[in-house]
Amino acid sequence: MSKVALITGASAGIGAGFADLLASENYDLILVARDEERLTQSAAILTSKFGITCEVLRADLTVSADLRKVEARLLDQENPVDVLINNAGFGIKSSFTTSNIKDEQQLLDVLVTAPMRLMHAVLPVMKSRNSGIVINVSSVAGWIAGGTYSAAKSYLTVLSESIHTELSNTEVTVMALCPGFTRTEFHERGKMSMKGLPKFMWLSSEFLVKKAWSDALAGFALSVPGWQYKILSTVSRYGPRTLVRKLGMNVRVRQRRK
Numbered sequence: 001m002s003k004v005a006l007i008t009g010a011s012a013g014i015g016a017g018f019a020d021l022l023a024s025e026n027y028d029l030i031l032v033a034r035d036e037e038r039l040t041q042s043a044a045i046l047t048s049k050f051g052i053t054c055e056v057l058r059a060d061l062t063v064s065a066d067l068r069k070v071e072a073r074l075l076d077q078e079n080p081v082d083v084l085i086n087n088a089g090f091g092i093k094s095s096f097t098t099s100n101i102k103d104e105q106q107l108l109d110v111l112v113t114a115p116m117r118l119m120h121a122v123l124p125v126m127k128s129r130n131s132g133i134v135i136n137v138s139s140v141a142g143w144i145a146g147g148t149y150s151a152a153k154s155y156l157t158v159l160s161e162s163i164h165t166e167l168s169n170t171e172v173t174v175m176a177l178c179p180g181f182t183r184t185e186f187h188e189r190g191k192m193s194m195k196g197l198p199k200f201m202w203l204s205s206e207f208l209v210k211k212a213w214s215d216a217l218a219g220f221a222l223s224v225p226g227w228q229y230k231i232l233s234t235v236s237r238y239g240p241r242t243l244v245r246k247l248g249m250n251v252r253v254r255q256r257r258k
Helices: 013-024 036-050 064-074 101-129 147-166 205-217 227-238 241-256
Strands: 004-008 028-033 054-058 083-086 132-137 172-177
Touching: 004 013, 004 064, 004 101, 013 028, 013 036, 013 083, 013 205, 028 036, 036 054, 054 064, 064 101, 083 101, 101 132, 101 147, 101 172, 132 147, 132 205, 147 172, 172 205, 227 241
Parallel strands: 004 028, 004 083, 028 054, 083 132, 132 172
Antiparallel strands: none
16 A cells, blocks of 8 residues: 655645655655646646555644544545645734734644644544654744744744654654755745845755655654754754844844835
């Protein structure tokens, strides 16, 4: 029986990168996102290119009924999921005091509630088989002070580390991937200006995904691809909090200038 990977936010960017990599590793795929047409196109390309089976599961993770559909698939012990990539996400351009509360709530639904519930569904199945990998796409932003997005990513990183330790005596790995700025549609969708960011700070999704997968196979709890983000994350984690707060505020202000 072929191994199966489920990827949320699979229609573009990092999620699409994971889909391509895992298909090349002969994983059958379950692609989850809101845009069913785009998912169907991706599934056709991946099936033709790699000869794998590709299932499309249209779901809006802010909608409880849709989230339950994805949970149900992860609970299936007859056709179990071997790899879960919690990648779906988005950002909010506005500051917390001027943002729309509906947007704030939906951000938490996608970045916090959804990955927590999907992990809670799949991990007992993985534990019973003593095999599995969960990669939670977090962010180096989880170590700075940059609004609800940073707070949500901090939650995801800490929870991933906690579960990684809890499962340390098993063959199940839970890892937080903490990327920096990556060339995807993320910032464009959030209408964030990134004009002032130096070119050397950008990562490619291909590099990011390969590094993350290598780290997950090695059993790491955290993956921080790119030398520049290893330095930044060290400063963010161990530097004076007054400096870290200013760093987070400066990033947020620059992103809003569009």
